[in-house]
Amino acid sequence: MTTSPEAVERQAMALDAEDRARLAEVLLESLHTEVEGIARDWKAEIETRVAAYGRGEVQLVEAADVFAEARRLPR
Numbered sequence: 001m002t003t004s005p006e007a008v009e010r011q012a013m014a015l016d017a018e019d020r021a022r023l024a025e026v027l028l029e030s031l032h033t034e035v036e037g038i039a040r041d042w043k044a045e046i047e048t049r050v051a052a053y054g055r056g057e058v059q060l061v062e063a064a065d066v067f068a069e070a071r072r073l074p075r
Contacts, residue, residue, distance in 0.1 A: 012023055052058050
């Protein structure tokens with residue numbers, strides 16, 4: 001059975017200050033790890049795209065052109 005975020009929050013708030021601080025550190029560290037993974041994935045994607053451009057496999061499109069085309073699309 002899953003515990004709701006609200007239930008976890010109530011349980012966490014019942015902890016003493018030291019335990020809440022330790023829990024906060026663990027939770028923040030878990031977010032940091034996820035952000036690092038996302039940053040690593042984007043760095044690899046950027047490197048792949050730059051290399052493809054360097055090999056002449058893709059061409060650049062001006063941002064203004066992309067936004068103009070997006071505005072023309074039906075919503």
